[in-house]
Amino acid sequence: ADARLRLLWWGSQPRADRTNKVSQLYQTKNAGTSITGEFLGWGDYWPRLATQVAGRNAPDVIQMDYRYIVEYARRGALAPLESYMPSKLNLGDFDPAQIEGGSVDGHFYGVSLGANAASTVLNTTAFQEAGVDLPTQATTWEEFGKIGAEITKAGKRKGFFGFADGSGNEPLLENYLRQRGKALYTADSKIAFGAEEVSEWFDMWSKFREANACVPPDVQALYKDTIDTSPLTLGKAAADYAHSNQFVGFQAISKDKLALTNYMRIKPDSKGGHYRKPSMFFSVSSQSKVLDQAVDYVNFFVTNPDAALALDVERGIPESKAMRDVVAAKLDETGKVPLNYVSGLGDLAGKLPPPPPSGAGEGQVVLRTIAEQVAFGQLSPSDGGKQLVDEISRLLAKG
Amino acid sequence: MSDVMRTTAPDAIKSEYGAATQGRFKRLWTANAPGYLFLLPWLIGFFGLTLGPAVISLYLSFTDFDMIQSAEWVGAANYVRIATADPKFAAAMKVTLTYVVLSVPFKLTFALLVAMALNKGVRGLPLYRAIFYLPSLLGGSVAIAVLWRQLFAGDGLVNAALAHFGIEGPSWISHPSYSIYTLVALSVWQFGSPMIIFLAGLRQIPTDMYEAASLDGASKFRQFYKITLPLLTPVIFFNAVVQTIDAFKAFTPAFIISGGTGGPINSTLFYTLYLYQEAFGNFRMGYASALAWILVLIIAIFTAFSFLTSRYWVHYDD
Amino acid sequence: MTNGITTAVTAPPSDITKRSLPASVAIHTLLILGSLLMLYPLLWMVSASVRPENEIFSSTSLIPSSIDFSSYLRGWTGLDITFGRFFWNSLVISILTVIGNVVACSLAAYAFARLHFAGRNFWFAIMLGTLMIPYHVTLIPQYVLFLNLGWVNTILPLVVPKFLASDAFFIFLMVQFFRGIPRELDEAAMMDGCSAWRIYWKIMLPLSLPVLATAAIFSFIWTWDDFFGPLIYLNDMNTYTIQLGLRTFVDSTSASDWGGLFAMSTLTLVPVFLFFLFFQRLLIEGIATTGMKR
Amino acid sequence: MATSVVLQKVEKRYGALDVIHGIDLKIDPGEFAVFVGPSGCGKSTLLRMIAGLEEITGGALLLDNERMNEVAPAKRGIAMVFQSYALYPHMSVYKNLAFGLETAGYKKTEIQPKVKRAAEILQIEKLLERKPKALSGGQRQRVAIGRAIVREPRIFLFDEPLSNLDAELRVQMRVEISRLHRSLGNTMIYVTHDQVEAMTMADKIVVLNAGRIEQIGAPLDLYNNPTNRFVAGFIGSPKMNFLQARVEQTGEAETTIAVCGNSVRLPRRLKAEAGQSVTFGIRPEHLSVLENSGITLATVNIDLVENLGGATMLYAKTPDGQQMTIALDGQQKVERGTNVKASFDPARCHVFDASGAAI
Amino acid sequence: MATSVVLQKVEKRYGALDVIHGIDLKIDPGEFAVFVGPSGCGKSTLLRMIAGLEEITGGALLLDNERMNEVAPAKRGIAMVFQSYALYPHMSVYKNLAFGLETAGYKKTEIQPKVKRAAEILQIEKLLERKPKALSGGQRQRVAIGRAIVREPRIFLFDEPLSNLDAELRVQMRVEISRLHRSLGNTMIYVTHDQVEAMTMADKIVVLNAGRIEQIGAPLDLYNNPTNRFVAGFIGSPKMNFLQARVEQTGEAETTIAVCGNSVRLPRRLKAEAGQSVTFGIRPEHLSVLENSGITLATVNIDLVENLGGATMLYAKTPDGQQMTIALDGQQKVERGTNVKASFDPARCHVFDASGAAI
Ligand SMILES: Nc1ncnc2c1ncn2[C@@H]1O[C@H](COP(=O)(O)OP(=O)(O)OP(=O)(O)O)[C@@H](O)[C@H]1O
Ligand SMILES: Nc1ncnc2c1ncn2[C@@H]1O[C@H](COP(=O)(O)OP(=O)(O)OP(=O)(O)O)[C@@H](O)[C@H]1O
Ligand SMILES: [Mg+2]
Numbered sequence A: 001a002d003a004r005l006r007l008l009w010w011g012s013q014p015r016a017d018r019t020n021k022v023s024q025l026y027q028t029k030n031a032g033t034s035i036t037g038e039f040l041g042w043g044d045y046w047p048r049l050a051t052q053v054a055g056r057n058a059p060d061v062i063q064m065d066y067r068y069i070v071e072y073a074r075r076g077a078l079a080p081l082e083s084y085m086p087s088k089l090n091l092g093d094f095d096p097a098q099i100e101g102g103s104v105d106g107h108f109y110g111v112s113l114g115a116n117a118a119s120t121v122l123n124t125t126a127f128q129e130a131g132v133d134l135p136t137q138a139t140t141w142e143e144f145g146k147i148g149a150e151i152t153k154a155g156k157r158k159g160f161f162g163f164a165d166g167s168g169n170e171p172l173l174e175n176y177l178r179q180r181g182k183a184l185y186t187a188d189s190k191i192a193f194g195a196e197e198v199s200e201w202f203d204m205w206s207k208f209r210e211a212n213a214c215v216p217p218d219v220q221a222l223y224k225d226t227i228d229t230s231p232l233t234l235g236k237a238a239a240d241y242a243h244s245n246q247f248v249g250f251q252a253i254s255k256d257k258l259a260l261t262n263y264m265r266i267k268p269d270s271k272g273g274h275y276r277k278p279s280m281f282f283s284v285s286s287q288s289k290v291l292d293q294a295v296d297y298v299n300f301f302v303t304n305p306d307a308a309l310a311l312d313v314e315r316g317i318p319e320s321k322a323m324r325d326v327v328a329a330k331l332d333e334t335g336k337v338p339l340n341y342v343s344g345l346g347d348l349a350g351k352l353p354p355p356p357p358s359g360a361g362e363g364q365v366v367l368r369t370i371a372e373q374v375a376f377g378q379l380s381p382s383d384g385g386k387q388l389v390d391e392i393s394r395l396l397a398k399g
Numbered sequence B: 001m002s003d004v005m006r007t008t009a010p011d012a013i014k015s016e017y018g019a020a021t022q023g024r025f026k027r028l029w030t031a032n033a034p035g036y037l038f039l040l041p042w043l044i045g046f047f048g049l050t051l052g053p054a055v056i057s058l059y060l061s062f063t064d065f066d067m068i069q070s071a072e073w074v075g076a077a078n079y080v081r082i083a084t085a086d087p088k089f090a091a092a093m094k095v096t097l098t099y100v101v102l103s104v105p106f107k108l109t110f111a112l113l114v115a116m117a118l119n120k121g122v123r124g125l126p127l128y129r130a131i132f133y134l135p136s137l138l139g140g141s142v143a144i145a146v147l148w149r150q151l152f153a154g155d156g157l158v159n160a161a162l163a164h165f166g167i168e169g170p171s172w173i174s175h176p177s178y179s180i181y182t183l184v185a186l187s188v189w190q191f192g193s194p195m196i197i198f199l200a201g202l203r204q205i206p207t208d209m210y211e212a213a214s215l216d217g218a219s220k221f222r223q224f225y226k227i228t229l230p231l232l233t234p235v236i237f238f239n240a241v242v243q244t245i246d247a248f249k250a251f252t253p254a255f256i257i258s259g260g261t262g263g264p265i266n267s268t269l270f271y272t273l274y275l276y277q278e279a280f281g282n283f284r285m286g287y288a289s290a291l292a293w294i295l296v297l298i299i300a301i302f303t304a305f306s307f308l309t310s311r312y313w314v315h316y317d318d
Numbered sequence C: 001m002t003n004g005i006t007t008a009v010t011a012p013p014s015d016i017t018k019r020s021l022p023a024s025v026a027i028h029t030l031l032i033l034g035s036l037l038m039l040y041p042l043l044w045m046v047s048a049s050v051r052p053e054n055e056i057f058s059s060t061s062l063i064p065s066s067i068d069f070s071s072y073l074r075g076w077t078g079l080d081i082t083f084g085r086f087f088w089n090s091l092v093i094s095i096l097t098v099i100g101n102v103v104a105c106s107l108a109a110y111a112f113a114r115l116h117f118a119g120r121n122f123w124f125a126i127m128l129g130t131l132m133i134p135y136h137v138t139l140i141p142q143y144v145l146f147l148n149l150g151w152v153n154t155i156l157p158l159v160v161p162k163f164l165a166s167d168a169f170f171i172f173l174m175v176q177f178f179r180g181i182p183r184e185l186d187e188a189a190m191m192d193g194c195s196a197w198r199i200y201w202k203i204m205l206p207l208s209l210p211v212l213a214t215a216a217i218f219s220f221i222w223t224w225d226d227f228f229g230p231l232i233y234l235n236d237m238n239t240y241t242i243q244l245g246l247r248t249f250v251d252s253t254s255a256s257d258w259g260g261l262f263a264m265s266t267l268t269l270v271p272v273f274l275f276f277l278f279f280q281r282l283l284i285e286g287i288a289t290t291g292m293k294r
Numbered sequence D, E: 001m002a003t004s005v006v007l008q009k010v011e012k013r014y015g016a017l018d019v020i021h022g023i024d025l026k027i028d029p030g031e032f033a034v035f036v037g038p039s040g041c042g043k044s045t046l047l048r049m050i051a052g053l054e055e056i057t058g059g060a061l062l063l064d065n066e067r068m069n070e071v072a073p074a075k076r077g078i079a080m081v082f083q084s085y086a087l088y089p090h091m092s093v094y095k096n097l098a099f100g101l102e103t104a105g106y107k108k109t110e111i112q113p114k115v116k117r118a119a120e121i122l123q124i125e126k127l128l129e130r131k132p133k134a135l136s137g138g139q140r141q142r143v144a145i146g147r148a149i150v151r152e153p154r155i156f157l158f159d160e161p162l163s164n165l166d167a168e169l170r171v172q173m174r175v176e177i178s179r180l181h182r183s184l185g186n187t188m189i190y191v192t193h194d195q196v197e198a199m200t201m202a203d204k205i206v207v208l209n210a211g212r213i214e215q216i217g218a219p220l221d222l223y224n225n226p227t228n229r230f231v232a233g234f235i236g237s238p239k240m241n242f243l244q245a246r247v248e249q250t251g252e253a254e255t256t257i258a259v260c261g262n263s264v265r266l267p268r269r270l271k272a273e274a275g276q277s278v279t280f281g282i283r284p285e286h287l288s289v290l291e292n293s294g295i296t297l298a299t300v301n302i303d304l305v306e307n308l309g310g311a312t313m314l315y316a317k318t319p320d321g322q323q324m325t326i327a328l329d330g331q332q333k334v335e336r337g338t339n340v341k342a343s344f345d346p347a348r349c350h351v352f353d354a355s356g357a358a359i
């Protein structure tokens, strides 16, 4: 049947090229379907999507982020897809945990386009210059602190420090909590940690700061959750924290050779902090007039080998095992790094946490703000911990 | 603002209803038609495009509206929360007020001074003028964010300059105590539009005013102070009002420089940035609308005040 | 304002000749220093556009380690649609906006500045009021409105409002300047039999050339630089403006083409800069002192 | 088909300030009316009200018996020369002149000869391409006149149109305006401070003072028979001499008054009583220093002599210390400080009572 | 301690347009110089160059023998009344008057009496609080004068300062300015179109024509002995009559010329040869229509009679069709179309050669 499909995703031109190629493939196979793809950078994407959804003019296929899927799904903007499975949407060889990741309140809303894991990005060149060994999978925060201090002390570069200040970095904190057997949020949208854990967390970072292991707060504050503002990119630190699929982006604007490693352990034997996280989803708009077609396109996108080849690991490692195999064979050096990293996490990886509650986005902002207050000395670590728990509890209560 | 347009009515348009042969309607028509005809495009735009959305947003400010589900009437709850239970509102207000109070006077002064300098018969003037406008050409482009970091980060140009005086500055742009000032600096640096308006205003001052003043023995400075400034007051007034409104509504500088976070520690959380976060980040369009209307109210009070005082210091000759 | 028109213009030549050499040197030194401060971003951007990508963020020096113009080619052709298209789109929207603003706003401003009609002050206050509403909150109702009109994904939502004087800034600006034009000229024109329209067209507009030029410059530049409106209303890449095009170079969460961004940003400045250079002449050349006794 | 202008109790207030106090005036179709009066008396205001540029605060303005208070200036069919010229600074002289015609919808080919003719009359043919700022004061004024005269309106209003012209040009322009008046037959209202213009051009002079009409009449009428002291002093230059006097004796055909210490017999009846204080008025040009040239008024002491070439002005003091101006023909050798006997033509003198009314 | 003003070959060009063609002029300290000349001849330009408001294109300006070309206006110590007034629109009349004094650093208490005095002289005391836009034309002009006279500059420049005032006020102002001149002893330069002002106020009149000086001299000198036809025509109003004539016979003490078809004997020697075409000039006021009042010039036919009250102007045609104006004293009853015999005083006539020079 004739159908016009509208796609919307965030990303840059390389991603668009790949996506459009898939659309072409789909169109040649499904004559009569025309697909228009729109894409924008991350920052511009959300206001446009919100406006279009609010105006009842949402695109049929929407790229979704882990953080926003709950917000959109709970408000009924996305179409539940479980009824299409498995006949129309064949996610048979997907990791079940990833299906869960795309579910909200028992309905399935988002097809994961790739797996991802939180990671530490290392500037190996800087490590070499400073004569310091790279951290390994076994390195603990304590050791990492010493490594950082050494790099700073080596003083090979001007204004250069060991690593970025991650005290306000939500994945990093989450990892820390998970290693302690806690989590950020419970499945029923409650806070899943206490003040003392965060206080200790803040305290640890305060010590790093004192030891000059990490960058000072005013340098860290330059970071805006973007690759180009990372202390690593700006040449201020030898290590920063990012999602593994961002590695390519980091490497592109860095002169030095970069590498990926896991987040540090809190104790040599602690584990399960990491998890394979859906990097992004395709969701289908509940306003779509061509639901079936949209679902079919999504299905094609994640299960067709040609499509997988076209897409590569640019959105993360394909969730489908079959596709993963197709892709892995053709990766280049830089491209392989995240793949190897994610697959090599071993005991560090644990269960996928439940999808964050709505309000989690604000929680992230609160964490960042309080971490900065602690870093700039406006709050003591223990007060910071208490305040964070207070504020997040309040946010969650508000819904 | 009732006497904004006080004029010496020249014509028969403001007429008395005496014993005249014309009908009342016809007189009303001849008195008002030209004005409304000229205003017609604006009126169409206002009723067709502006009024509706404005009223809807006013309505939304009394609702809970997440942009996807339909709005739910909550009465004044949003306003109550702003007034009583929103520490970020106060923080944002403080940031914005600081910004308004600092950036507007500096920017205007700077713009006026440069406009004065560029109004003189200097060779190569058009080029200078264009160069001085250049920062404003960049508007809110991505490049500005990078550039400002180049200037005000810990290893930026400013600190490099300060280092010559033995001062070791912090990373101004990302320090909660100073970051707002770098945004003020950005605003002042983009002084191009008030400068151009001042230039146009300077062009309207009759040259014989300066001739008379110079024969009265007035120095350049006195001419500036006694002739230029007073005769420029309508333009100064315009710039002050518009720049203040703009500063209250400032969004882009903080958005690009802080990456939309308003950080560090909310030190650059401009009012509209907060409003934007609430609307598009947290899906609270109803609340954001309430925030918006409070801002409108504040700006309106300020503007009304400016118009009231303007009669004492703004010189119109019409 | 003053009661002379004057927009006098070419500063008396004596201004140039009279200044002593040292004064002249001092002035130029100041201006050049100032210019450098103003030029810095441009220089930096140009330098960023020709330097290797991996140097852009980590180096604060203005001088690139090596020069490479490939960003320009990549930037121009790197997106699905070449930049030429975006330039054209931006140009169309900007020029229409300039025309719309200058025409529609000057009409309204003339009414406010010179005509008498019931409710004038009320409408003036309302007009100023529209200047105060943050656009974020009217965005969605407005979007719905344009969607229902079928205008989304066309340039109409960006252009039509300008022809309806939606930009109160310019109305207010023109009102202030119109009030500086001696009323006696209107009166003389009335005696010459002019209607309000003809006074507007033949007296007001020519005499306010500097402010019209100002409005034109601002309209053009602001429209050229605007991205939020296009972001919301233009979905199809074929209709993208320059600024949208630029922003598609970067996605902060993945690999971006920074070199292309800065290369195209630099190119983007060229038309606005030229537009400015051209129209500022009107700012300066304006009209001359009046034939009026004061 | 000329137009009549009627003012009925016309008033003008600027805020609290009364400027025109209820003026009644009728100007007949085709008449040439000249408004004179001291600076600031309201002449321009009156013209501007007739033109419709100034709101009429009270009373009515009728043109051809139609109430015009509410009619827009453009609709009244009036051309006006502004005291401040109000030239369009952005238009060349040609454009300034052509503008009204263009507005009226004339074709280019019709406009050109009209403008050319006006430019010739005004001797500004060479300036047609210039902008007003490149003109001298007098040239601007001529353009301002030209702008009015290229048109053929119902009524012309001239506000001191010749004040910045040299004597010769002034005479020429005066003649041209009179000729225009004759050929078009329009109603014209003309404000001037120039005695010669007022005397030679007017069908009717309206003397204004502080927003009120003092007298209306034909030029010589005002000169010869001013109804009050104000008009007597205002019409004629140099100004009429006013001397304090007292009525000594009244009679049917003769009155004796005491002035400057002399008893003077005037061969006419005065509406006054013996003993009443009056003002004796005599124009400088009606005084003489020749022997046997009338009744001797007083022996006066010369303060100052002004030699104008064609005339000589003597400023003198009477024995009782009053000022007196004597205008003599030609260049007279009179020394400062000398005494001369001033005599006058009794038919030419005026007497005013304490309220200023002529008696 | 007055200041001398010397112009040496001063020129002014506006672009390609030569406006002032090398003027040489010396005004002595304390002198009252009056510039006269037809509209557009360059009077204002000259004043503006002296004031420093207009660049001097060529030549030098010396004040007290110091070259001033490059000195800023503010430093020249000059006060000027602008032809266009140039009042500060944003200041009250008081402020307008006080501005120069404030600038000079006078104290408030010193300024007030000065301003008050000027306002009294100018009769604008009641207007001190007004802004210029609320003033009449003449009131504005007086404020413009006031702004100059409150100060005590080295040099006063007046550009047609009285053109918008009524006759009486004009006389008063003239007297005040002369008094000011006497009391301050400053150098004053005064531009006017008014013959009376020029004749009565000037120590020295400078007659300008098209950017050149035609003659410089004391008022009566110019009136009685114009060196050329231009000056003869320009000084005196109404203008001198110029009649075509031919020299018939020359002699040591007598010349016969043919004019209006008559042979007329002039009792003086002319630098001319028999047969030469010349222009015969006679002022209207030196013509008479009385019998036996000089040499008969011609029987002329009256075209137009203008009765000015104190004088009567006859516009007539000579038998050979030339224009002639005759000024008569008083009110004369002369009918249009009648013939009168015009006679003249041979001592008062002028003869000019073809180049216009007086011979
Ligand atoms: N800016 C200018 N450009 C070109 N010509 C000019 C300019 N200003 C004045 N002129 C010309 O210079 C001549 C002299 O002007 P000026 O104002 O000195 O005359 P004026 O003697 O004062 O005449 P008036 O008695 O009419 O005031 C005039 O013919 C005028 O047209
Ligand atoms: N806008 C105003 N507000 C207050 N008073 C005004 C205003 N305009 C004029 N006047 C006053 O009204 C009076 C009449 O002014 P008008 O201009 O009619 O005088 P005029 O007779 O034309 O005098 P002139 O001969 O000096 O031109 C003057 O005293 C003047 O000061
Ligand atoms: Mg007047």
Ligand SMILES: [Mg+2]
Pocket (backbone or CB within 6 Å): D136, D137, D138, E043, E044, E045, E083, E159
């Ligand atoms: Mg002049």
